[in-house]
Amino acid sequence: MNYRQGVFTLAKCEQLAETTYSFVITCHEIASLAKAGQFAHLRVPGFSLRRPISICEVLPQEGAIRVVFDIRGEGTKALATLKSGDSIDIMAPLGNGFSLLEPDKKAIVIGGGIGVPPLLEIAKHYGENSRAVLGFRSKTAVILQNDFASAGCGVHLCTDDGSMGRKGFVTAILKEQLDAEKPDILYACGPRPMLKAVAALAKEYGVRCQLSLEERMACGVGACLGCACKTRKDGKETYSHVCKNGPVFEAEEVVFDE
Ligand SMILES: Cc1cc2nc3c(=O)[nH]c(=O)nc-3n(C[C@H](O)[C@H](O)[C@H](O)COP(=O)(O)OP(=O)(O)OC[C@H]3O[C@@H](n4cnc5c(N)ncnc54)[C@H](O)[C@@H]3O)c2cc1C
Ligand code: FES
Structure with missing residues (x-):
């Protein structure tokens, strides 16, 4: 590293x-x-x-x-x-970051709450070829929407309580976006239930998807086993370190137990 x-x-x-x-x-x-x-x-x-x-x-x-x-x-x-x-x-x-394709490919980033920040650099890479579906608790928690727009990214905002943007979860907007135009890749960061739902949609639509995971951490460099998460490699379940092997994983590698 x-x-x-x-x-x-x-x-x-x-x-x-x-x-x-x-x-x-x-x-x-x-x-x-x-x-x-x-x-x-x-x-x-x-x-x-x-x-x-x-x-x-x-x-x-x-x-x-x-x-x-x-x-x-x-x-x-x-x-x-x-x-x-x-x-x-x-x-x-x-850690390992997101895999960025050529900037002329189409990407959708999906962020939930404080999972939104790591997606901004992706939006800057793809510019007008990117769309962002950003979800927050309420309007008092909304951040970075202008930064995504300044990067040339089409921003679709939703809040749980409907106080800003559409009322509801990011997955409803993501489904509409996937129906409108299938991108080359999806990137998501946010609460685990959101990541699970995004991974399921990516599978349904046959689109590559990368997820950024969070685990409690201590050393941050793969030395303490503090951040183990269940993953799948070659069809077998195993454990990976979020700090060293992640935090970004291909969606099909992540095991969602709950
Ligand atoms: C790879 C990665 C990227 C992150 N990126 C962001 C980000 O961009 N913005 C942001 O606001 N938060 C981010 N987080 C979550 C952030 O690390 C925690 O919210 C923060 O550590 C909580 O610390 P605290 O002392 O305020 O809370 P406390 O609950 O008092 O923390 C106690 C201990 O738990 C650890 N901890 C608590 N919650 C988390 C968590 N969710 N993930 C990892 N460790 C945790 C802390 O490091 C600390 O050792 C990220 C976490 C990870 C793993
Ligand atoms: S935080 Fe120590 S191994 Fe990941």
Whole structure:
């Protein structure tokens, strides 16, 4: 794994939604290595375990990466107090990212909640050949829709409560999009039940699909067995490390037990 660890400067900190924050971190070497779908392991002052956060954008001209995170517990709450100009210790880029096809191929990205950020770099790659189906709890949680639109991507928004975009789940819109025009590939990140439903639709329509999974992590580099997930290889069930073998897997590799 080709990653770097060091202390870098937060070039820009922004609050994007009620509990969601965006950091641009100046880290030239990491920015030159990072790919869509990889993640950064962030040290939080006062906590021993790092927190894994996906790379939302790679900004080569600024020699920076962008991460977007939601406050979920004490660690992310502490992270959210950092300000522009502060230092942050990160290890990145970690894991295997998404496989990107030629940019003239057609792609649909499907994101649920805080699963949306790692898909932005994909939308930037495919530009007008991409469509995004983004789902959130309610309008207070909606993030990054303008960033996807600026990338040239057609954005379809839905919320669980109908407070913004269509009311309902991403899978209803995805089905309509698949009926309208079958893409070459699907990419999804979000809650596990959403990933399971997307994987089922991909199979039904015969479209390649990659999923980004989340598991609790400790080391982040394949050394502690902390992030095992059930996968399928050559028809046999096995375990993979989300940090090292993932977080991105082909949909047919993922075993959804529940
Ligand atoms: C590959 C990957 C990419 C991720 N990308 C993002 C992202 O882009 N934006 C974002 O907001 N969140 C992301 N997460 C989830 C994020 O890591 C957790 O929300 C965060 O670690 C919670 O930390 P906490 O201290 O606030 O919560 P606590 O619940 O207090 O955390 C306690 C411990 O559990 C771990 N943990 C808790 N929830 C998760 C989780 N869902 N996944 C992994 N470890 C967890 C923490 O690392 C910590 O060690 C990602 C997780 C993974 C595995
Ligand atoms: S987090 Fe240690 S093996 Fe994945």
